[in-house]
Amino acid sequence: MTKFIDYTLNGITNGAIYAAVALALVLIWRATRIVNFAQGAMLMITTYIAAAVINSTGSYVVGFVAALASGLAIGAVVERLLIRRVEHGPPLNAVIVTLGLYTFLVALAGMIWGDTPRSFPPAFSIRGYEIGGARYLFAPNDTYIVLVVVFVAMVLAALFRYTPLGLQMRAAAFKPEVAQLLGVRVGRMFTFGWGLAALTGAIAGVLVAPSVFVAPNNFDPILISGFVAAVLGGLDSPPGAVAGAMILGLALSYVAGYEGDALVPLAALVILILVLMVRPTGLFPAAKERRV
């Protein structure tokens, strides 16, 4: 029974991290209709930067801020330099560009930091809570992870719903030409959208780093889980992405707990295929029908 509770709570923590990645993917998809396969590599780079800053300053907070700032910068630069040129081309071209970016960033990280995994300090203790004599795996650091992601999701929701900037971003994504006619700087909104998404991804990277260690390829499974979570939610809807991430986090946590970590990506694949077969618009579809 303790095991089951452990897996469930672990699933919630993982779900929170998947939710952050899924939100990053959904933000970009809504803005530019591109799935950013480089997201995993981008958050890997920002996590390396955070690790380096924490190493030299000794402060977790400064490292976290460095990850956020570098995420914002990388996302904006990538959109402005690369994505802008393939936005209106065939979808396959955009996919290949993001894959090329993934390959390049992973190789770059290997060149700079080597392939040996590095540890990353957790923000809080990873020693589990003790309730009624039983010690659980769920630790203060997990509480922190969940709270941070909940906070991020609420800030994003508020940004899109209540601020003029959010309104402009929604307009730019919904009808770029009309928005432009009404004075919205559409290109700037897309750049900002990519920066915001990369920032969200950077948060996920810093949160997950203590448990997966930092190495060029260690964030690939998280990208896949984030993608599956986003598709579960319909790829278009931020609340759907969060709900999908929670479901996926629990499901994969049970798989990992009872069957072993190695099966997690395959289990994610099976879930992805099943969802796309049965409900191509995701479990929480946006109003519009679309071709998968």
Added chain:
Amino acid sequence: MSPLTLTANSRRVLERSTLLRSLGLVLLGGIVLYVVSGALGDYDRLQLATGAYYFAALAGLTMLIGCSGQISLGHGALMAVGAYTVVLLIGDNDWSVVPALVAAVLVSCAVAVPLGAAASRLRGPYIAGATLAVAVGLPALADRFPNAFGGSNGLIINPPTPPSWLGSNFSLEHWEAWIACAGALVVLFVLYNLTHSGVGRSLRAVRGDEIAAALCGLRIGRLQTLAFVISGGCAGLGGALLALVLQLAQPDAFPLQLSLTLLTGVVLGGLGSLSGAVWGAALLVLLPGWSSDIANSLSLSQNVGNNLPFAIYGLVLIAAMLVWPSGIQGGFMALRRLVSTRRRSTG
């Protein structure tokens, strides 16, 4: 009949018969490879074998992307399926090379059937995401079942021995190059006939406009699944040849980067072009050597040397999509068109 009409006739026959043309192509390729593999040293023969198994996988992938319009990031994993099949059959059950290779193709085709069926229902980024999960997930199975697949150390086999009638001086590398090139020629034969057949034309119609193709009575899902399975079989053969050449199957040999490397080769060569796959394979073989030479001569660290090829692949993928989406072969075609229009306008 004068010799002139005879050549004209034979040319007409060649133009009509894809089978004859492909046989001619394979014969020509076989002669060239025979001569080349005889002239090379043993190290370069290994490079030739490497190029041959890359070609098998690249040709399958370029056919899939170019004809069927489907991207697959899972072909590295299908290579792993072929490799493990060969190693298990030869290592544990003492099969000889040819039946083991055939079995590897069949097994990877079988694995590709459900993937292709799923992929035929997906489009664009969805298919890329699903096959990405295959690339990451499938090789991890070796870790999950270490008794069957040897865990992360993988499985090794004894090298294939050259038959005695080739003489005692015939080196192992020479024999491996022959096996790998033979496999590549089989792939060339199959794919050439496929792309020039009705199936190939139907696939291109599907790629061009699915709704129009469906209105013409084409069974889109079935066609795309077929393309995926054949393409997966080619990748499986490529992986099987890789296992024979390296005498090893191990999860680390099939990382996500392998699938992305294949994609780079295909994009570089030009999507859908079999001759482009030759260019792609040549570059995939030569680039790591060049980049380690560069890293050595600039006395860069080992980290840089090891990762430089992948950094270049990444840049190539990006640059190709931004500047030159039709690849090397497309560039040649454009050049040829330019030259021929020049000639026509001057002559």
